[in-house]
Amino acid sequence: MNLQNYTEVAFSALSQNETFARAVVASFAAQLNPTIEQLSDLRTAVSEAVTNAIIHGYEQDASKLVRMECRIDGDILTVTVRDDGCGIADIALARRPFYTSKPELERSGMGFSVMEAFMDQVQVESVPGKGTTVTMSKQIRHGD
Amino acid sequence: MEINAQKRGSKLYAALTGELDQHSAEKVRIMLDTLIHDITVRELTLDLSGVTFMDSAGLGVVLGRYKKIQMRGGKVIVTGVSASVDRIFRMSGIYTLVERR
Ligand SMILES: Nc1ncnc2c1ncn2[C@@H]1O[C@H](COP(=O)(O)OP(=O)(O)O)[C@@H](O)[C@H]1O
Numbered sequence A: 001m002n003l004q005n006y007t008e009v010a011f012s013a014l015s016q017n018e019t020f021a022r023a024v025v026a027s028f029a030a031q032l033n034p035t036i037e038q039l040s041d042l043r044t045a046v047s048e049a050v051t052n053a054i055i056h057g058y059e060q061d062a063s064k065l066v067r068m069e070c071r072i073d074g075d076i077l078t079v080t081v082r083d084d085g086c087g088i089a090d091i092a093l094a095r096r097p098f099y100t101s102k103p104e105l106e107r108s109g110m111g112f113s114v115m116e117a118f119m120d121q122v123q124v125e126s127v128p129g130k131g132t133t134v135t136m137s138k139q140i141r142h143g144d
Numbered sequence B: 001m002e003i004n005a006q007k008r009g010s011k012l013y014a015a016l017t018g019e020l021d022q023h024s025a026e027k028v029r030i031m032l033d034t035l036i037h038d039i040t041v042r043e044l045t046l047d048l049s050g051v052t053f054m055d056s057a058g059l060g061v062v063l064g065r066y067k068k069i070q071m072r073g074g075k076v077i078v079t080g081v082s083a084s085v086d087r088i089f090r091m092s093g094i095y096t097l098v099e100r101r
């Protein structure tokens, strides 16, 4: 089987769209027949990336758009979450467990660590003042 | 997100139902802080068995309440922790602060 499929959505940088983003990924992934645990991992990782785009990238400016692309290549699901927001000056620092620039929002600084734990691969590209793209992939094999 | 709370003496039991993400976190925080505003509360049990989704925003909520309760010498307990939530809790090291039952 070498299934190839693609979808993309764009939504306002509003935190109520986190539920929507998780639902999109879960329904798109369904064709790979994932386990409940794999689905839960995907939903959690996507929620982290989308939350970051909304609260860090765009500082919750609802006039801005978060873009999410989902791709299936064989049994690999790849999700890309992109914002044209403030960007990240030091990516290595941002990815460090417990690092957060927003402790006042009671953020734990564990978002990237959760993405890394729940996906097979997480890639972060960012240009300060231009935006951030997070690309995450996971092999979905039923019965894993 | 809904919270059902019961107080017995110095013990407060709060059962959370629904999705705990950045969107619901603020509301949950306000609801829990209203409940623990009562300084006689010395033990807070958060029952997460009704939580259908949680990401690191939920971790922030639990840690934030821990800080408040710990300042008055009290303790926080979590119950009904799912496998996914347990993974997030374990990687954060929260079990050195908050007891799992
Ligand atoms: N899309 C983004 N745009 C700008 N900054 C970001 C973005 N994603 C993450 N960051 C930065 O990386 C830090 C760490 O992110 P994360 O691990 O998710 O923790 P948290 O969201 O709890 O702060 C954030 O506090 C923020 O400074």
Ligand SMILES: [Mg+2]
Pocket (backbone or CB within 6 Å): A048, A051, A052, A110, A111, A112
């Ligand atoms: Mg985050």
